[in-house]
Amino acid sequence: MKFSRRKFLVGTGVVGGGLLLGFSLGGDEPVPQIVAGSFQPNAWLQITPDGRVVFQLDKAEMGQGVYTGLTTLMGEGLDYDPARIQVEMAGVHSAYNNPAMRMQVTGGSTSLTTAWTPLQEAGATARAMLMAAAAEQWQVPVSELNTDDGVIVHSASGRRIGYAEVAESAKSIEAPQLVPPVANAPKWIGKSLPRFDTPAKTDGTAIFGVDVALPGMKTAVVVRCPHFGGRVRAFDAEEAEQQAGVLKIFPIHNGIAVVADGYWQARQAAGKLKVEWDKGPLAGLSSAKIRKNQEQALDNGETTVDALDEGDAEGVLAQAADGRVVEAKYAAPFLHHSTMEPQNCTALVTGDRCELWAPSQAPGFVQALAAQYGGFDRDKVTVHTTLMGGGFGRRAMTDFAGEAAAIARQMPGVPIKLIWSREDDMRHDFYRPSTLHRLRAVVNEDGQIGAWRHRLVSASITKGMAVTLVDSYLPKWLPEAMARGIGRFAGNTTANMDSAMAEGAEIPYAVDNRKVDVALYDPGIPLGFWRSVGHSHNAFVVESFMDELAHAAGEDPVDFRLRYLQGHPRHQRVLKAAAEAANWGDPLPGRIQGVAVHESFSSYAAQVVELSKGANGYVIERVVCAVDCGQIANPDIVTEQVESAIIYGLGAALKPALTVEDGRVVQSNFHDLPVLRIDETPEIQVVLVDSKEHPTGIGEIALPPIAPALGNALFKASGQRQRELPFQLTV
Amino acid sequence: MSTLKLNGEPLTLPDDVDPSTPLLWVVRERLGLTGSKFGCGQGLCGACTMHVDGQAVRTCILPVGQVVGKSVVTIEGLGGDHPVQQAWRQIDVPQCGYCQSGQIMSAAALLAANPNPSNDDINRAMAGNICRCGSYPRIRRAIHQAAASISTGVQTFDPATGEG
Numbered sequence: 050m051k052f053s054r055r056k057f058l059v060g061t062g063v064v065g066g067g068l069l070l071g072f073s074l075g076g077d078e079p080v081p082q083i084v085a086g087s088f089q090p091n092a093w094l095q096i097t098p099d100g101r102v103v104f105q106l107d108k109a110e111m112g113q114g115v116y117t118g119l120t121t122l123m124g125e126g127l128d129y130d131p132a133r134i135q136v137e138m139a140g141v142h143s144a145y146n147n148p149a150m151r152m153q154v155t156g157g158s159t160s161l162t163t164a165w166t167p168l169q170e171a172g173a174t175a176r177a178m179l180m181a182a183a184a185e186q187w188q189v190p191v192s193e194l195n196t197d198d199g200v201i202v203h204s205a206s207g208r209r210i211g212y213a214e215v216a217e218s219a220k221s222i223e224a225p226q227l228v229p230p231v232a233n234a235p236k237w238i239g240k241s242l243p244r245f246d247t248p249a250k251t252d253g254t255a256i257f258g259v260d261v262a263l264p265g266m267k268t269a270v271v272v273r274c275p276h277f278g279g280r281v282r283a284f285d286a287e288e289a290e291q292q293a294g295v296l297k298i299f300p301i302h303n304g305i306a307v308v309a310d311g312y313w314q315a316r317q318a319a320g321k322l323k324v325e326w327d328k329g330p331l332a333g334l335s336s337a338k339i340r341k342n343q344e345q346a347l348d349n350g351e352t353t354v355d356a357l358d359e360g361d362a363e364g365v366l367a368q369a370a371d372g373r374v375v376e377a378k379y380a381a382p383f384l385h386h387s388t389m390e391p392q393n394c395t396a397l398v399t400g401d402r403c404e405l406w407a408p409s410q411a412p413g414f415v416q417a418l419a420a421q422y423g424g425f426d427r428d429k430v431t432v433h434t435t436l437m438g439g440g441f442g443r444r445a446m447t448d449f450a451g452e453a454a455a456i457a458r459q460m461p462g463v464p465i466k467l468i469w470s471r472e473d474d475m476r477h478d479f480y481r482p483s484t485l486h487r488l489r490a491v492v493n494e495d496g497q498i499g500a501w502r503h504r505l506v507s508a509s510i511t512k513g514m515a516v517t518l519v520d521s522y523l524p525k526w527l528p529e530a531m532a533r534g535i536g537r538f539a540g541n542t543t544a545n546m547d548s549a550m551a552e553g554a555e556i557p558y559a560v561d562n563r564k565v566d567v568a569l570y571d572p573g574i575p576l577g578f579w580r581s582v583g584h585s586h587n588a589f590v591v592e593s594f595m596d597e598l599a600h601a602a603g604e605d606p607v608d609f610r611l612r613y614l615q616g617h618p619r620h621q622r623v624l625k626a627a628a629e630a631a632n633w634g635d636p637l638p639g640r641i642q643g644v645a646v647h648e649s650f651s652s653y654a655a656q657v658v659e660l661s662k663g664a665n666g667y668v669i670e671r672v673v674c675a676v677d678c679g680q681i682a683n684p685d686i687v688t689e690q691v692e693s694a695i696i697y698g699l700g701a702a703l704k705p706a707l708t709v710e711d712g713r714v715v716q717s718n719f720h721d722l723p724v725l726r727i728d729e730t731p732e733i734q735v736v737l738v739d740s741k742e743h744p745t746g747i748g749e750i751a752l753p754p755i756a757p758a759l760g761n762a763l764f765k766a767s768g769q770r771q772r773e774l775p776f777q778l779t780v
Numbered sequence: 781m782s783t784l785k786l787n788g789e790p791l792t793l794p795d796d797v798d799p800s801t802p803l804l805w806v807v808r809e810r811l812g813l814t815g816s817k818f819g820c821g822q823g824l825c826g827a828c829t830m831h832v833d834g835q836a837v838r839t840c841i842l843p844v845g846q847v848v849g850k851s852v853v854t855i856e857g858l859g860g861d862h863p864v865q866q867a868w869r870q871i872d873v874p875q876c877g878y879c880q881s882g883q884i885m886s887a888a889a890l891l892a893a894n895p896n897p898s899n900d901d902i903n904r905a906m907a908g909n910i911c912r913c914g915s916y917p918r919i920r921r922a923i924h925q926a927a928a929s930i931s932t933g934v935q936t937f938d939p940a941t942g943e944g
Contacts, residue, residue, distance in 0.1 A: 110876075111876050112874075112875030112876030112877070112913045113875070114875070243869070243872055244872050244874070246874070246877065247868070247869050247872050247873075247874055247877075248869060249877075250874035250877030250880050251860075251865045251868045251869055251873075251874065251880060251884060252815070252855065252856070252858070252860045252865060253813070253814070253815020253816070253854065253855035253856045253881050254815065255877050256814070257817075257877075257878060259814075259817070259818060260808075260814035262812065262814070268809070293798060311801075311805055311809045311810075312805055312809065312818070313798075313801045313802060313805045316821075387912060388876075388878075388912060389817070389819055389825070389827060389876065389878040389879045389910065389911070389912045389913075390817070390819075390876075390878045391818070391819070436876075436877070437876065437878075438817070438876050438877070438878025438879070439876045439878060439912045439913060440876075441912070468818070470821055471819065471820040471821055471822070471824075471825075472821075685872060686872075689872070689875060689915075689918070692914055692915075692917055692918070693875060693913050693914040693915070694914070695914065696913075696914025696916060697912065697913075697914055718820055718821075718822050718824060719820055719822070719824040719825055719910060720822065720824055724910055724912065725914075725916075726907045726909075726910060726916075727902070727903060727906045727907055727909070727911075727916040727919060727920065728903035728904070728906075728907045730914075730916040730917065732917070733917050
């Protein structure tokens with residue numbers, strides 16, 4: 050049975066609660082995955098007739114811990130041990146839209162911060178309704194009741210009744226007009242509960258997208274043009290079709306699909322395909338050419354957008370005395386995501402319907418792209434979100450869903466699992482943009498920064514994203530929602546300005562005259578959100594340059610920063626905490642330290658990197674990181690995310706970058722595009738700064754400071770300032 | 781007849797399995813054991829690691845024909861309460877979890893050969909297993925913890941058979 054909206058409202062009296070909780074049921078669409086007869090006080094929670102408490106997790110679990118963290122919020126509000134709550138990945142519904150983006154997307158470090166209040170209140174409202182039902186049943190005032198982990202208690206009479214036993218009668222209880230307060234002393238929030246998803250991830254039973262199994266399922270691979278934007282001119286499948294296990298070979302919108310009994314057979318057959326490619330519009334484009342164009346854009350700046358303009362930076366620079374101007378040029382390369390689980394998606398077409406199982410950060414995009422490329426009505430597309438082997442922003446783009454639907458469309462009734470190879474994954478990513486930066490500052494004789502001027506060359510990520518999604522979203526979303534909603538930069542996305550390009554370049558430092566602008570240059574390489582997005586390169590640049598200014602002023606880098614962080618107490622606190630924990634200025638013998646501090650996603654992180662000099666270059670011995678992300682739902686998961694972001698960022702700061710030749714990515718697998726391994730991983734020490742502030746992002750915030758902290762340590766050690774990533778440890 | 785031992789049980793490969801097919805795909809697709817993962821297809825990332833006669837082996841490039849007559853153990857055959865798995869749970873090692881079957885199999889093989897590994901030993905044995913979530917510091921801790929629990933005699937385990 051499916052609830053119509055009317056039945057849903059009548060059946061649960063959710064109107065008041067719904068409005069108060071700020072979720073809308075989005076027209077007449079039923080909330081997916083609801084068990085018939087359940088008590089369902091809101092879109093996230095149901096108590097089924099057989100007594101299960103089920104939480105619809107509307108965020109993707111990609112390692113960052115929402116499976117545990119968000120369930121803990123619900124359990125806290127409901128007063129029900131979160132470890133006993135059954136977690137299901139939510140289907141697609143507007144009730145599950147991310148309030149920060151108005152789309153059902155997991156990203157931008159928004160999950161905990163946006164769910165903190167609504168989920169606790171949703172649980173608390175449900176608890177109040179269950180208590181009201183028990184009060185009615187026992188004929189006692191609800192004020193005499195309390196709860197104890199899933200049980201309603203009437204202390205006066207000693208009566209106790211489980212939530213499930215009153216769930217049926219709670220359906221007719223009107224939701225309270227005011228959200229009941231959540232307990233002052235949390236039972237589960239703030240404790241390091243073991244992750245609920247850990248057991249299945251240690252015994253092989255966790256089901257990721259690539260593990261989905263359906264009766265009669267076949268495997269597909271797609272041979273895509275290696276040149277971005279290229280197309281198939283002609284192909285010869287004769288030999289490939291004769292390979293064992295091959296069922297069908299046919300063209301789809303972006304390549305040639307090979308469907309076989311299993312992956313190995315499909316892959317072997319794909320290798321026998323003879324394809325003539327039209328290399329498309331980027332033929333001839335190379336990393337060297339991109340750099341040359343970036344240099345031109347940096348110098349000429351024909352299309353620039355201001356990100357920040359206070360005082361008169363240009364004027365102060367023009368009038369600066371000889372020798373008082375510090376100038377530097379920085380560069381950051383394209384970066385690949387390389388989630389451990391290569392992209393994949395399973396699709397089954399039955400009649401005019403398409404059902405998909407997708408490891409994705411954006412089930413709404415899965416639905417949209419499947420509808421577009423498979424030729425289905427969107428309301429005929431059902432999406433199941435699976436566990437996923439890493440996201441890091443890659444899985445916010447759902448190109449794989451369009452491919453899977455297009456293939457399954459050609460083979461109705463046959464479940465098709467599309468699996469990308471690692472080579473596909475590295476060569477058809479949506480990359481972190483490559484950027485080039487020029488910074489100029491005036492450091493006066495008294496050590497004061499007189500002006501700060503930063504120009505960066507970048508392409509817009511959201512502009513490219515809009516192109517990818519525009520067809521599917523045009524009818525329903527554009528123009529209003531596109532401007533407002535694409536990406537997490539609500540209200541700030543136009544054709545040219547994408548706030549992600551300059552985010553993190555708005556320095557917190559008290560400098561009266563400062564200007565940041567972006568010179569737009571788009572080489573046409575597909576771009577996407579890469580963990581911490583614009584912060585990933587801008588923090589590198591501004592925190593490295595700040596270090597240059599500290600040295601120019603002859604001042605200690607921590608003291609120098611603190612002097613300019615008046616009015617930014619949270620920056621100061623993390624910086625002091627990291628410096629103290631690292632014994633800044635007085636390291637162990639043979640250790641050399643570098644520091645950086647950066648705010649991103651409304652949280653704060655400061656890091657001290659410690660190097661030693663080894664036989665084959667510098668060795669990264671230790672990273673000390675202090676973070677302030679407001680109140681913490683689960684300290685151990687926060688610590689884990691800090692470790693994670695540091696290691697992800699360290700790999701990007703150290704490992705050879707991808708290169709482009711003839712409009713294609715040269716590298717293909719972990720041998721030529723290596724990532725950080727355990728033997729290169731330093732000791733990591735995490736300091737969580739106490740805070741009563743509203744929770745803010747944690748999945749990305751420890752990434753931005755790692756490159757500058759490392760670069761600053763390398764400068765201290767070697768006297769050479771490395772201004773282009775990746776770093777060399779052998780200077 | 782092509783027989784081998786899988787997780788302690790004798791297994792006869794179906795006739796239609798091409799012996800050049802990598803062991804990983806036979807185990808995942810024909811036998812339905814999906815705990816071992818596909819990550820790179822080139823033996824570079826370790827997500828597909830299984831034990832073959834007790835050795836940690838990358839099975840995405842190991843033709844199934846080469847394990848005939850041998851004993852293969854997958855994550856499913858490790859038992860669930862292997863000291864490495866216990867340590868992994870106690871320290872909450874996994875994040876996304878995708879690489880962890882391979883990490884655990886490599887760690888179990890390491891401890892079978894070297895019950896008290898140093899950090900350098902761990903580096904050498906585990907450098908072939910990539911984790912993009914950065915669980916490396918916890919992997920290191922969990923291996924030391926598992927080593928400690930084994931040395932106190934809490935558990936014994938034979939990785940060649942998958943039996944305690």
